[in-house]
Amino acid sequence: MLECAGSLTGGGIRQMKLMRICFVATLAGILLGSGAAQAQQKVLRDPAEPTQAKTGAKGPARVAKVVARQSVDTKSMLTLIDELVACGTRLTLSSWTDPKRGAGCGRDKIKARFDKIAEASGGKLQVVVDKFEATAERTGGKPVPLENVYAILPGTDEKLKNTVFLVSGHFDSRASDTMDVNLDAPGADDDASGVSVSVESARLLSKLSANRKSGYRATILFAAVSGEEQGLLGAAHLVEWLKEKGYTVGGMLDDDIVGDDPAPGAPHRVRLFSGNGEIEDCDSPSRELARAIEEIDGRDAIRMVFRVDRYGRGGDHYPFYKAGLPAVRFTEPLEDYNHQHQTPRTENGVEYGDFAKYLNAAFLGNVARDNAEALRQLAMAPAAPAEVRLKGAVTPDAKLSWKAEEDSERAGFEILWRETTETRWQVFDFVTGAGETVLKGVSTDNHFFAVRAVGKNGARSIATASQPEVRLAPGTKK
Ligand SMILES: [Zn+2]
Numbered sequence: 001m002l003e004c005a006g007s008l009t010g011g012g013i014r015q016m017k018l019m020r021i022c023f024v025a026t027l028a029g030i031l032l033g034s035g036a037a038q039a040q041q042k043v044l045r046d047p048a049e050p051t052q053a054k055t056g057a058k059g060p061a062r063v064a065k066v067v068a069r070q071s072v073d074t075k076s077m078l079t080l081i082d083e084l085v086a087c088g089t090r091l092t093l094s095s096w097t098d099p100k101r102g103a104g105c106g107r108d109k110i111k112a113r114f115d116k117i118a119e120a121s122g123g124k125l126q127v128v129v130d131k132f133e134a135t136a137e138r139t140g141g142k143p144v145p146l147e148n149v150y151a152i153l154p155g156t157d158e159k160l161k162n163t164v165f166l167v168s169g170h171f172d173s174r175a176s177d178t179m180d181v182n183l184d185a186p187g188a189d190d191d192a193s194g195v196s197v198s199v200e201s202a203r204l205l206s207k208l209s210a211n212r213k214s215g216y217r218a219t220i221l222f223a224a225v226s227g228e229e230q231g232l233l234g235a236a237h238l239v240e241w242l243k244e245k246g247y248t249v250g251g252m253l254d255d256d257i258v259g260d261d262p263a264p265g266a267p268h269r270v271r272l273f274s275g276n277g278e279i280e281d282c283d284s285p286s287r288e289l290a291r292a293i294e295e296i297d298g299r300d301a302i303r304m305v306f307r308v309d310r311y312g313r314g315g316d317h318y319p320f321y322k323a324g325l326p327a328v329r330f331t332e333p334l335e336d337y338n339h340q341h342q343t344p345r346t347e348n349g350v351e352y353g354d355f356a357k358y359l360n361a362a363f364l365g366n367v368a369r370d371n372a373e374a375l376r377q378l379a380m381a382p383a384a385p386a387e388v389r390l391k392g393a394v395t396p397d398a399k400l401s402w403k404a405e406e407d408s409e410r411a412g413f414e415i416l417w418r419e420t421t422e423t424r425w426q427v428f429d430f431v432t433g434a435g436e437t438v439l440k441g442v443s444t445d446n447h448f449f450a451v452r453a454v455g456k457n458g459a460r461s462i463a464t465a466s467q468p469e470v471r472l473a474p475g476t477k478k
Contacts, residue, residue: 046446049441049442049443049446049447050439050440050441050442051396051440051441052440052441056429057429057430057431058427058430059411059412059414059430059454060411060454060455060456060457060458061458062295062458062459062460063377063380063455063457063458063459064458065296065373066208066213066214066373066376067204067205067208067369067372067373067376068369069365069366069369071204072200072204072365072368072369072372073200073203074361074362074364074365074368075361076200076203077196077197077199077200077361077364077365077368078196078356078359078361078364080109080110080113080192080195080196080199081188081192081193081195081196081259081356081359082356083109084106084109084110084171084187084188084192084195085186085187085188085192085355085356086105087100087101087102087103087105087106087109088100088101088102088105088184088185089101089102089173089175089181089183089184089185089187090102090103090105090106090171090172090173090185090187090226091103091172091173091174091175091178091180091181091185091229092139092144092146092172092226092227092229092230092233093139093144093179093181093230094181095181096145096147102181103147103171103172103226104147106171106172106173107129107147107149107171107224107226110149110171110195110199110224111127111129111149113199114127114149114151114199114202114222115127117151117199117202117203117206118151118206120203120206120207120210121153121206121207121209121210122210124153124154124206124209124210125151125152125153125202125206126151126152126153126154127149127150127151127152128149128150128151128152129147129148129149130147130148130149130150130237130238130241131145131146131147132145132146132147132148132237133145133146134146134227134230134233134236134237136230136231136233137231138178138179138229138230138231139230139233140179144230146226146227146233146234146237147226148223148224148225148226148234148237148238148241149171149223149224149225150221150222150223150224151199151202151221151222152219152220152221152222153202153205153206153209153216153219153220153221153222154219155216155217155218155219155220155379156215156216156217157217157218157409159383159405159407160217160218160382160383161217161218161219162219162246162247162248163218163219163247163248163249163250163383164218164219164220164221164242164247164248164249164250165218165219165220165221165250165251165252165253165375165378165379166220166221166222166223166242166249166251166252166253167197167198167201167220167221167222167223167253167255167371167375168194168198168222168223168224168225168235168238168252168253168254168255168316169191169192169193169194169195169196169197169198169223169224169225169254169255169256169258170191170194170195170224170225170226170227170228170229170234170235170256170316171191171192171195171224171225171226172187172225172226172227172228172229172230172234173185173186173187173190173191173192173229173354174187174229174341175341175342175343175344176341176342176343177343178229178230178341183343184343184344184353185343185354186344186353186354186355186356187354188259188354188355188356188358188359189257189258189259189260189332189339189340189354189358189359190256190257190340190341190354191228191255191256191257191258192259192356193255193257193258193259193260193359193364193367194254194255194256194257194258194330195224196259196364196368197255197258197330197364197367197368197371198222198223198224198255198371199222199224200368200372201222201368201371201372201375202222204368204369204372205220205372205375205376208376214376214380215380216376216379216380217379217380217381217382217409218250218378218379218381219247219379220375220379221242223238225237225238225316228256228315228316229341232314232315232316232318232319234316235254235316235317235318235319235320236319238316238319239319239320239323239325249320249325249326249327250326250378250379250383250384250462251289251292251326251327251328251378251462252289252317252320252325252326252327252328253293253327253328253330253371253374253375254315254316254317254320254327254328254329254330255329255330255367255371256315256316256329256330256331257331257332257335257340258270258330258331258332258363258364258367259332259359259360259363259364259367260332260335260336260339260358260359260360260363261332261333261334261360261362261363262334262336262358262360263333263334266360266362266363267360267362267363267366268303268333268334268363269300269301269302269303269333270301270302270303270330270331270332270333270363270366270367270370271303271305271330271331271332271333272290272293272294272302272303272304272305272328272329272330273290273305273307273308273309273310273317273328273329273331274286274287274289274290274304274305274306274307274308274328274329275287275307275308275309275321276306276308277465279465279467279468280420280448282448283448283450283465284321284326284465285324285325285326285462285464286308286317286320286321286325286326286327286328287306288326288384288450288462288463288464288465289326289327289328289462290304290306290328291304291424291425291462291463292374292378292460292461292462292463293328293370293374294424295460296373296374296377296378297370297373297374301366301370302370303333304423306423308321309329310331310335315329315331316329317329326462330367330370330371332363336358338350338351338352339352339353339354339355339358340354341354342354377459377460378459378461378462380455380457380459381453381454381455381459381460381461382404382407382409382410382453382454382455382459382461383404383405383407383453383461384452384453384461384462384463384464385402385403385404385413385434385451385452385453385461385464386402386403386404386464387401387402387403388400388401388402388449388450388451388464388465388466388467389401389402389466389467389468389469390444390449390466390467390468390469391444391468391469392438392439392444393444393445393468395444396441396443397438397439397440397441397442398438398439398442398443398444398447398449399436399437399438399439400415400436400437400439400449400451400466401435401436401437402434402435402451402464403434404434404453407453409455409456409457410453410454410455410456411432411454411455411456412430412431412432412433412453412454413430413431413432413433413434413451413452413453413454414427414428414429414430414451414452414454414460415427415428415429415430415431415437415439415449415450415451416428416449416450416451416452416463417442417447417448417449417450418447418448419446419447420446420447420448425450425463428449430454448465448466449465449466450463450464450465450466451463451464451466452464
């Protein structure tokens with residue numbers, strides 16, 4: 001490989017020419033190279049890894065995208081948002097029995113939508129209203145009744161149907177005072193928009209399944225929860241509800257404030273927040289879910305933010321993240337705080353309030369497509385590998401081991417690696433069986449490693465990052 005930056009000694013034209021040669025050579029290398037080769041192109045001054053040639057085996061090509069942007073019904077999403085806004089307020093502390101005003105009015109509108117989609121699905125989609133009680137500072141310290149609404153599309157695989165991928169928006173809303181049921185709280189963007197994404201995803205994915213255009217091995221759950229503004233109460237309850245029902249959470253997609261995109265040049269990319277992990281402060285199941293979604297939807301659709309949420313703020317993915325489950329948050333690119341958590345009013349010529357007129361239909365529709373496609377591909381994939389361990393410290397080779405249950409629909413596993421300073425995984429190798437694989441001539445020190453499962457259908461599981469094999473100090477006994 002031509003040595004570029006270090007060899008520029010001459011001035012003027014000669015240097016320009018050399019730079020051009022270097023640029024072309026590097027570009028050709030990138031176009032031709034495998035993932036591993038690319039990584040090496042960038043570290044020209046470092047020793048090559050692996051030190052010997054590797055197999056370079058490849059798995060099946062990635063499954064194609066199927067959810068077409070034109071198939072997203074933004075008009076009906078906006079109609080649902082209008083119906084929710086017309087409930088006046090959907091504060092969790094408001095009435096659950098008044099059909100015209102309050103949280104119960106919101107629940108009715110959502111349940112009616114899910115029921116209609118369930119009917120069209122030929123009974124495949126199951127609608128559940130989950131009633132419970134919760135106590136928090138923002139319930140005045142006393143138990144209050146809450147309700148979540150779920151629509152469940154059961155998976156087709158005997159084992160994988162116990163794994164659930166879910167999308168959730170919160171249907172409760174709030175005004176400036178989060179305890180006052182008498183104030184109007186339209187909550188169009190926060191978070192009728194997220195609810196509309198969840199409901200539209202249910203419609204899109206049920207339809208694809210009914211037309212046999214897509215089969216989901218895992219279960220998909222479409223949620224609209226309450227209690228977010230009173231302290232993430234509905235989502236915290238949902239974590240427990242899923243556990244009780246025997247589900248394993250494969251991934252949770254929280255959509256909160258996903259309808260507005262006021263900056264010039266809209267529609268922009270949606271932001272996708274994911275929290276750090278405990279290993280070297282970087283990888284977590286949530287981070288792997290974010291990376292998987294970005295790979296599915298594309299970098300032109302998703303802007304990953306490596307932070308659990310907006311600075312100093314929270315959302316419904318948080319109780320999942322804290323439980324160690326893969327959970328991420330979708331949020332619009334640049335928020336307008338005059339339109340969030342505000343009692344509708346005009347002050348000094350400035351209008352405050354979360355109204356539907358500020359929403360951007362093109363952006364909202366994009367978010368629905370991105371969620372639906374991600375859920376679809378994740379629900380088609382084999383289970384993510386378990387107990388991925390890295391050993392081989394103080395030896396010339398890295399050794400990766402992992403476990404996976406039998407799965408006749410799985411083609412194999414991709415071994416992933418990246419420079420510790422890189423954002424995204426690259427495929428290092430493909431192997432067909434679980435167990436241990438030796439990465440010959442690869443140091444354990446210079447990269448992070450992970451493994452993901454690949455289906456014969458081309459769908460990838462989220463990656464499972466490796467954990468260090470605990471080494472005992474010399475002379476210590478087990
Ligand atoms: Zn919200």
